[in-house]
Amino acid sequence: MALRAAVTADMDAGLLPFCTVTTLGTTATGAVDPLEPVTDLCRGVGMWHHADGAWGGLGAGVPALASHYAGVGGLDSLTVDPHKTLSVPVGCGALLVPDPEHLHTAFAHQASYLTAGEPDALPWLSHATIELTRPGTRALGLWATLHHLGRDGVTRLIEHYLVLADRLRERITAEPRLQLVAGGPWPVACFRITDPNGGGPDALHARIARRVQNNGRVYLATVAIHGRTVLRAALCNYRTTTEDLDLLIREVLHAADAEQSAAGTDQPPQHR
Ligand SMILES: Cc1ncc(COP(=O)(O)O)c(C=O)c1O
Known part of the structure; x- marks a missing residue:
C-alpha cells in the first residue's frame, strides 16, 4: 500500500515516522479509511495510529456501519467532535485513548502553586490535557445531550x-x-x-x-x-x-x- 511505501521511503532517508492519522468521515466526501491494515502497519514499525473522527467518529457505534469501522478498538487515539454530530455548541471536541496513562505521560505537569488537595479531590485537568481551567459549560452541553439521547x-x-x-x-x-x-x-x-x-x-x-x-x-x-x-x-x-x-x-x-x-x-x- 502507498502508506507502507511512504514509511519505508522515510526510514530509508534516515527519518523517523512516528504517527499515522487516518480519517473516519472525511470532510469533503464522508469517506472512512480502512483502519485494520493501517494499525497492522503501525504496530510493525512502532508507529502511533491516531484516527481523526471529528466528523464521523461516532459512526463506530452504528451497526449498519460496522464493516467500515472494523478495528476502531485497536486505535491508539481517536478524536470525536460532539459539536458536529451531536449538535452541541462549538467547540466541544474529545480525544479518546484506550489507556488514560497516555494522557498523563503526554500532558501532566504540576506547577508549584497547584498544591495537592485532599486525597479524594478531583485530579487537576492539566494532568490530562493542555488546559487547566475546567470548561464546565462545554461538558454540561455534552452531558445533557448524552443524558437525553442515551446510547441508543x-x-x-x-x-x-x-x-x-x-x-x-x-x-x-x-x-x-x-x-x-x-x-x-x-x-x-x-x-x-x-x-x-x-x-x-x-x-x-x-x-x-x-x-x-x-x-x-x-x-x-x-x-x-x-x-x-x-x-x-x-x-x-x-x-x-x-x-x-x-x-x-x-x-x-x-x-x-x-x-x-x-x-x-x-x-x-x-x-x-
Ligand atoms: C474530519 C475533520 N477533522 C477535523 C475538523 C476540525 O474540527 P474542529 O476544528 O471543529 O474541531 C473537521 C471540521 O470540519 C473535520 O471535518
Missing part, C-alpha cells in the same frame, strides 16, 4: 442522517440535471450540475451555492473533488426531514435556472 438515541440519530443521505443521493441520481460525484459512507452527498450554461462548471457551482445560501432556506457548500468544484450537502442537523431534501433539490435547480437566465441564454428556465 445517538445511534438512532446517526441512522437518521444515513437514511437522509441515502435518500438525497437517490434523488440526485434520479434528477437528469444533477450528477452524483461522491459521498459516503458518512452522510455526505457531492454532486454537480450536468448542463452548465453561462460559465465554467466550477464557477457555476460556486455561484449556485451562494444563491442557495443567500436564499436562506437550506445550506449548501462547495468542495473540490479531484480539482473540480462541486456542490456538497452534509446531513448533520437532527431537524432535517425528507421534505427538506426535496427543498434542497428545488433550490439548487432554481439557482441553476437563475444562473442560466443571468448568463443571458435564451432557453426558458426548466424548473419553477
Whole structure:
C-alpha cells in the first residue's frame, strides 16, 4: 500500500515516522479509511495510529456501519467532535485513548502553586490535557445531550442522517440535471450540475451555492473533488426531514435556472 511505501521511503532517508492519522468521515466526501491494515502497519514499525473522527467518529457505534469501522478498538487515539454530530455548541471536541496513562505521560505537569488537595479531590485537568481551567459549560452541553439521547438515541440519530443521505443521493441520481460525484459512507452527498450554461462548471457551482445560501432556506457548500468544484450537502442537523431534501433539490435547480437566465441564454428556465 502507498502508506507502507511512504514509511519505508522515510526510514530509508534516515527519518523517523512516528504517527499515522487516518480519517473516519472525511470532510469533503464522508469517506472512512480502512483502519485494520493501517494499525497492522503501525504496530510493525512502532508507529502511533491516531484516527481523526471529528466528523464521523461516532459512526463506530452504528451497526449498519460496522464493516467500515472494523478495528476502531485497536486505535491508539481517536478524536470525536460532539459539536458536529451531536449538535452541541462549538467547540466541544474529545480525544479518546484506550489507556488514560497516555494522557498523563503526554500532558501532566504540576506547577508549584497547584498544591495537592485532599486525597479524594478531583485530579487537576492539566494532568490530562493542555488546559487547566475546567470548561464546565462545554461538558454540561455534552452531558445533557448524552443524558437525553442515551446510547441508543445517538445511534438512532446517526441512522437518521444515513437514511437522509441515502435518500438525497437517490434523488440526485434520479434528477437528469444533477450528477452524483461522491459521498459516503458518512452522510455526505457531492454532486454537480450536468448542463452548465453561462460559465465554467466550477464557477457555476460556486455561484449556485451562494444563491442557495443567500436564499436562506437550506445550506449548501462547495468542495473540490479531484480539482473540480462541486456542490456538497452534509446531513448533520437532527431537524432535517425528507421534505427538506426535496427543498434542497428545488433550490439548487432554481439557482441553476437563475444562473442560466443571468448568463443571458435564451432557453426558458426548466424548473419553477
Ligand atoms: C474530519 C475533520 N477533522 C477535523 C475538523 C476540525 O474540527 P474542529 O476544528 O471543529 O474541531 C473537521 C471540521 O470540519 C473535520 O471535518
